[in-house]
Amino acid sequence: MDPAALVDTDRWPLDDDALAGRLGQQFAREHVVVLPGFVRQDALPALVEECDRLARVAYHTTYNADLEVVAYDQFPADSAIRALYEWDPLMEFVARVLGQERLHRYADPFGALNLAVMRDGHELGWHFDQTDFVVSIAIQPSLGGGHFENVPQVRSADNPNETTVEAVRRGERDDLVRIEPMTPGTLMLFNGRWSLHRVSRVTGPVPRHVALLAYDTKPGTDSDDELKLGRYGRLPA
Numbered sequence: 001m002d003p004a005a006l007v008d009t010d011r012w013p014l015d016d017d018a019l020a021g022r023l024g025q026q027f028a029r030e031h032v033v034v035l036p037g038f039v040r041q042d043a044l045p046a047l048v049e050e051c052d053r054l055a056r057v058a059y060h061t062t063y064n065a066d067l068e069v070v071a072y073d074q075f076p077a078d079s080a081i082r083a084l085y086e087w088d089p090l091m092e093f094v095a096r097v098l099g100q101e102r103l104h105r106y107a108d109p110f111g112a113l114n115l116a117v118m119r120d121g122h123e124l125g126w127h128f129d130q131t132d133f134v135v136s137i138a139i140q141p142s143l144g145g146g147h148f149e150n151v152p153q154v155r156s157a158d159n160p161n162e163t164t165v166e167a168v169r170r171g172e173r174d175d176l177v178r179i180e181p182m183t184p185g186t187l188m189l190f191n192g193r194w195s196l197h198r199v200s201r202v203t204g205p206v207p208r209h210v211a212l213l214a215y216d217t218k219p220g221t222d223s224d225d226e227l228k229l230g231r232y233g234r235l236p237a
């Protein structure tokens with residue numbers, strides 16, 4: 001599997017410094033960037049098929065959520081999604097957009113790469129991530145709901161901003177909430193450690209499939225056992 005064949009590099013030339021610079025300015029302003037049509041339209045059916053296959057081994061997590069998760073170690077060697085995650089040009093592109101000299105793949109053997117599968121009635125509550133940056137790739141939207149709702153950079157390392165965070169959780173600060181499109185093939189980059197986010201309740205018979213690619217500014221970042229047990233139902237052997 002050649003990951004380069006999955007990406008629409010005419011529209012999104014990953015080695016173009018001007019593009020990375022433009023997106024970087026947008027990220028600095030908005031703390032999120034969205035790249036529609038990142039995955040080529042003609043590559044999507046195979047990705048949907050892969051997700052449908054993977055979804056059969058997903059773990060039904062109840063950790064602050066009601067959704068099914070496929071962990072990194074469950075993606076087979078020939079997985080197209082795994083190939084994208086392990087493809088250095090993508091990680092280097094993300095690093096350039098973020099103005100980071102380099103990024104590291106998340107060291108969590110489960111959480112580095114996830115497929116989030118959300119079926120009728122599933123939802124994901126407000127939360128922060130334990131890694132600095134997440135790239136999500138929308139693969140299949142649900143018929144109803146399943147909106148990614150995000151309060152970008154609501155907190156920072158210096159300012160936990162608990163009053164606002166709690167107000168968002170109580171539904172009193174909808175003015176801060178940004179809803180991103182779930183168009184298949186869209187790549188989105190957000191800083192999940194500082195951005196409070198959730199996915200609204202999914203409705204209808206079509207499962208929502210999103211791939212989540214986790215990166216960190218430091219090597220060796222891993223999630224704690226509580227998160228692993230809650231999200232994946234197990235710990236590494």
Ligand SMILES: O=C(O)CCC(=O)C(=O)O
Nearest residue numbers: 116136148197199210212
């Ligand atoms: O499915 C998404 O769009 C985001 C999922 C997410 O935030 C998570 O699984 O932690």
